[in-house]
Amino acid sequence: MNITQSKKGDNLISIKINVEKADYEEMVEKTLRQMRHKANVPGFRPGMVPMGMIKKMYGASAKMEALNNIVSDNLNKHIFDNKLDLLGYPLNDTELQQPTDLEKEDNIDFYFEAALRPEINVDFTNTMVDFYHIVPTDEEVDKVIEDLQQRNPNTSHPETVGEDDRLEIKIREAKNGKEVEGGYEKDGVYFNMSQIKNKTQRKKFIDKEVGSEFVVNFAKVFGSEEEAAKVLGNDAPAASDFNIIIDDAIRNEKPELNEEFFEKIFPKKDIKDLDAFKAAVKAEMEKQHEAETDPILFNKMIDELVAAVKFDLPDTFMKRWIVENSQGNITPEDVEKNYEKEYVKGLRWQLIEDSIVKANPELIIKDEEVKDFVLKQIFPGIDYASLEDDMKANLDKIAANYLKDGKQVEQLKNQLADIKMTAFLKGKMNINYTETSPADFMKKLEGDGKKKKK
Structure with a gap:
């Protein structure tokens, strides 16, 4: 085995691998013995096929396999040992590679062409890129602050129901104003007042005190049995009347722009006034x-x-x-x-x-x-x-x-x-x-x- 390397051009090299019979002979013989052991040839018992016949049948392919393994292993070793920093992987050098008769030739030359990575010096000092620094307008900052107020409301629990409250109620199935014994019942039912589109139905809830108890028909309240089922649950008899108890009214109110709100949005920044808060919002934008x-x-x-x-x-x-x-x-x-x-x-x-x-x-x-x-x-x-x-x-x-x-x-x-x-x-x-x-x-x-x- 002999490997030589020569310069072929700028950042190009040629690698020649000379393989002699002694380099692959033992590997070929081992492969042929394994093939003889496995070969299924009519007229011969397994393992008893004459070696001459095995060589004639499989000699060329066994030699090719051995050469491929030897050349590949030694090419990789040459790259590693010589610390070659390559672009991609070597290719067969079609200019230098000669036709080879594997059956007749014992010593074979393999030629590869490889590209070396060019030496690169990255100098940032002479570079220049034009770009933009995006600065939001005052109107855009105000819009974001408005959105922050909407998404971070102050929550209260008023004693009476308002136009935009969220309610928590208990429901008990009723008939003729009285609860049905063994009828459908459920605690922890929630809905928003905004879900009630009919003004007459909304009036049944507005200004009611928490703890109030009265009878409603949710199919009428929400406009249909389908909409009622979305609130009550698909297993509820949505067309029925229900006795309800208002357990809680939850009201989200727009927070004031004060230090408490500033701290909620920007913890530990110690923002004291609106101008500083706007500056912080603008910086985040x-x-x-x-x-x-x-x-x-x-x-x-x-x-x-x-x-x-x-x-x-x-x-x-x-x-x-x-x-x-x-x-x-x-x-x-x-x-x-x-x-x-x-x-x-x-x-x-x-x-x-x-x-x-x-x-x-x-x-x-x-x-x-x-x-x-x-x-x-x-x-x-x-x-x-x-x-x-x-x-x-x-x-x-x-x-x-x-x-x-x-x-x-x-x-x-x-x-x-x-x-x-x-x-x-x-x-x-x-x-x-x-x-x-x-x-x-x-x-x-x-x-x-x-x-x-x-």
Whole structure:
């Protein structure tokens, strides 16, 4: 066995593997003995077929199998021992490889062509990306505050029923104003006053005191037996009269914009006045806009780096590699036609990204980061570090179950890698931000989309 390596061109090498008979002879003999033991040939008992016949029948295939294994193992060993940093995997060198008669030749040469990763120096100082810093308008901030008030109401329990209250009642089936012995009954029935559309029926409840007891027909109250069943339960006789007792009235009221409300929305920020609260809401909105537009900025930063970082690709080799690794799905004509448009940017960015990660190992995604990422997606806003051990153990089980799907884990790793790389590049590259409103940003985005289509 002899392996030699020579330079073939810029970032291209040729690897020659010379295999002698002594390298594979024993392996072939072992394979043939196994075949003889298993062979089922008419006229011979199992294991008694003459070796000469076995060699004639299976010699070429056994030799090919042995050569494939030896060449593959030694090619991989050569790559590992020489620390070759390759693009893809070596291909057969069609220029140097000679036709071989396996049955007649004992010493055989195998030639491979391999592409070395180019040396890449990523200099961020000369990069420049134009982008937008989205600043919400005062009207948009006020709208979000209004929404926060709606979603975080003050809850009270008034003594009398109001127009928009939620009621908790007991129901007992009744007939002629009296409860039916053994009839349908249920506690803890809830409904909103807004579900009662008929004004006459609503008046039966408005201003009633908690604890009041009276008879109603829920099919009339809610407009139909079907709507009544949604409130009472499908097993209830929705057409019947019911004696009801109002157990509770629950009223949600719009909270005042005071320190108590500020603390509820932004715990531990010690916000004292409305101006400071609006500023905090605005800052959170800006963060949200930034997170939503980061993928767009990421693509712009990739475009800038692909254009700015100069290195040569072994294009001829890469075109062959794409075709041979497509399992017949891509033809040489397809690659030739679409190479610049569909492949070059991706190849160049992959090499640049690998170079950045190699120089900055903190960008490598760790399993613990994936678990934390999953927990934040399932339980947004949770402070994992502050939880009790039992709760942490339960969350860990949920995350572990979620991460059993290997394909899903790979998608999460890619997503997390993009997030980390985006943050890294934002800290390294020169970005010229222009302030704009959310509405104007969308217009600019639509305009950019139309330009690309043209």
